Amino acid sequence: MLTQHFHEHLHRRRTLLSTYSTHPEYLKDLEQGADLINPWDLGPELTRPARGLKLWFTLQAMGANGLGSAVEHGFTLARWAEDEARKNPDIQIVSPAQMAMVNFRYAPAGLDDAACDALNTEISRRIVESGYTGVFTTVLNGRTCLRICAIHPEAKEEDMRGTIRKLNACCAEVLAE
Template sequence: MIIATAGTTNTGSIDPLNEIADLCEKHNIWLHVDGAYGASILVSSKYKPLLNGISRSDSISWDAHKWLMQTYCCSVILVKEKQHLRNCFSTHPEYLKDAETGEEQINYWDMGPELTRPARSLKLWMTLQALGTNAVGEAIEHGVQLAEWAEDEIKNYNHWEIVSPAQLAIVNFRYAPTGLSNQELDSLNKRISQEMVKNGYASVLTTQLNGKTVLRICAIHPDTTEDEMRNTIQLLSNIGRSIE
């Protein structure tokens, strides 16, 4: 099995899905795509082509409680051939003999580890019925735009560097004034994050990329405005200068 990624949590990066699918088909390898975060871009007509090749996978994991704005937990596993799930999970204990059905009906206990399942899908169904897929797609596209606005604003300030560019609503960056060691820069950016969270205007946390501590914005709130995003960057810059 090969596991490809459709939008990493840290940077929103996408693996070359078609090239990986070619390799899997050539060598008869199962292709699973981790789309827990990024697969939601498929709801956007504008950005759907970013995941060209995902339809060639054998299975996909997808968390609606991430970018489809559902409360935790609401996740799905999609498989190309449902018989694979039956082969893994189907059991026939004596207490279910009377509940067994034919091929025309689905018993979901045959397709997963749970015998009794909560109605996790109901909230997603209700959201799609109330808003429609077009509105949900527009909310996702807005998240992509928010990260691009953030990157654009970062470039207006001295001593800031883009560590990974805006993609799938995520951008990573850090304050890097000259004359400081890497360890000092890591500590400085941690302090900037702590002060930002303490301020309460926005929650901008850190992550690690290539051994560096960086600031990470994941902009998926559909009500966030361009001004609010640019103000967030301005406030981060002010905090950085004040504690340098």
């Protein structure tokens, strides 16, 4: 009887965790720890109804003009990151800055696609581990890329350019090893 109760409890727990969970490519870096429970998997935060409430509240607090300025700021941040990335010939822009995102990958001459995938994964791991910023990976066209989603309201041009320079330094460290 105890065994049956235990299995029922596990089934209910898995059902609860899968109710609101979502696992797109751009969140996979955050799912690596088997014991890690992400708060968004325990509530409706990534669902439309909660997003609608957040938008309504944001419009009430900031107004349409304030929200528009914040959104445009994110677009500009992504353009600055792309501009800095284009200065490095080892970087391929996979999808140019649009909205507040830019996707790119380090692809130095002489490395095959698998090695570049591993390089980009390691660069992401190192920059996140450093605590400087959260630049995670995603998969586009079957290749591992770095993804910047630039939405911090206090970020400045130097922050975006500095992020790319830090990523360049991580890349150089990995290649030197």
